[in-house]
Amino acid sequence: MLRESLRYLALRLKYSKEAIKREQERLKREAEEHSRLAARYLADGKDAEEKGQVISAFQSYLSSLRSANIAFDKTSYAAALGRIESLVHRIGLSKDQEETTLKVKAVLQSGQEKLPIRDLPLTFRLAQGDETIIRTNQEGIASFRQTRLPGLINVVAVTIDIEQAFPLSYSDLPEKDTKEIQKAFNLLKKEKVEFVLTKNLGKVIFSISCKNLGKEVDRKIVESKLSSRLVESGQKIVSQDETETVEDLLKDGDFASLKLLCDTIITGEFFTRRGTKLRSELFSCFAAGSLKVTDLGSRDTIFQKEVSDVAGFGLDMESAGIDALNKASSLMTDYLCGVVE
Structure with a gap:
């Protein structure tokens, strides 16, 4: 009876070790796959960035962060986090005006070059509270015609719609890193250009x-x-x-x-x-x-x-x-x- 019990226990231990080994191998394969994905997303982000596709670049870097976090790939994780912070700090706005047509150009500083940022949502907001969201075109320009001026002096402020451009959902990332990303975006919220329009009273x-x-x-x-x-x-x-x-x-x-x-x-x-x-x-x-x-x-x-x-x-x-x-x-x-x- 004792011999049979020992044999049963030995079999259980054997199969448990095999199950543990199989699980370890599965986790290893999964980690390797996520590590490959992290590298691929990082490369995709760089490609998008070079084309001025800032939103796509951000999404790729964020995907790289998540995959690297799952794979415990510290190298890819640090690279993706650095790319996000660098990307945000290099976004800028400039303005131009033709009578009541307001033009704002969004650019990404890349070395000595300024790349136009496409499809970036910009909010044109009157001091009285009215606002309109317009996305930049292929040249990185958003045009807005202000036909009705409610006051004699009208200030139109233009900012980047952060929530729409860069959805901030990082619940699966370490808290300290989400705070760093949030800090970078808080700085970007301050990026603003203003137009002062004088109403023609006739x-x-x-x-x-x-x-x-x-x-x-x-x-x-x-x-x-x-x-x-x-x-x-x-x-x-x-x-x-x-x-x-x-x-x-x-x-x-x-x-x-x-x-x-x-x-x-x-x-x-x-x-x-x-x-x-x-x-x-x-x-x-x-x-x-x-x-x-x-x-x-x-x-x-x-x-x-x-x-x-x-x-x-x-x-x-x-x-x-x-x-x-x-x-x-x-x-x-x-x-x-x-x-x-």
Whole structure:
């Protein structure tokens, strides 16, 4: 009985060793296959990179990383990780503009050469929040025509859509390496070009009331600063002779007739309130104002802003009020023309 039990145990040990050996051989073959795959994916990535196919190159390098990780192939793993980091750091954007057509070129720095990057998704985003995603063409260029400008000064920022271009799913890779890859992509997110577009307002006319301590004063205190800055930016100001006609049409709500006189109307009001006597010959006063710019064609409000508590100083309360109005109009002009963020 004992002899039979020992024979049975010996047979089990024999077959267990054979099973273990077979499993070891299988794992070895699998590791060798993944090592070959890692090398092949690495070569594929380099080929894609030389053609400016950055997304394909990244996917190949990522596949090489995964295969090398399975095979415990440290050489291929380090090479693939290095290629990914190098690839990301050599991607750049440049810009060109033809009127309202915005062009951005994506390039990959390769030695002294800049290779165009094809099929890279770029996000064109207006400051107001509207955005459009466009992929680069064979020359690495994404073209975007901005036809509707919601504001007088419009900033269009262009960035790489990282999530769409390089899907970041690395759950099967070591955490320390995924953090390194993520760090590289976080830097790439900062790669950005900006376009500043000035809306052509066409013919512009003002309808602004201006009061100092409750009394009507010359509206040119406000309008002169606004008009001179708008003329500098290429806008056309309608003669002040038309102002009374415009105000009558505004009261009647006759926008059709208004449109015959001008394309854009700037309306607003500025006024002051008393401050204090600071010392024997110095008074303070505070100004407030509001401004609204309306496109008469679309009826869109393309700019609206209020300022308040703008301090002015003078030898009497009236001159302090005029100083406050001047400062308030300068501040509003800066806001309108995009100088103040």
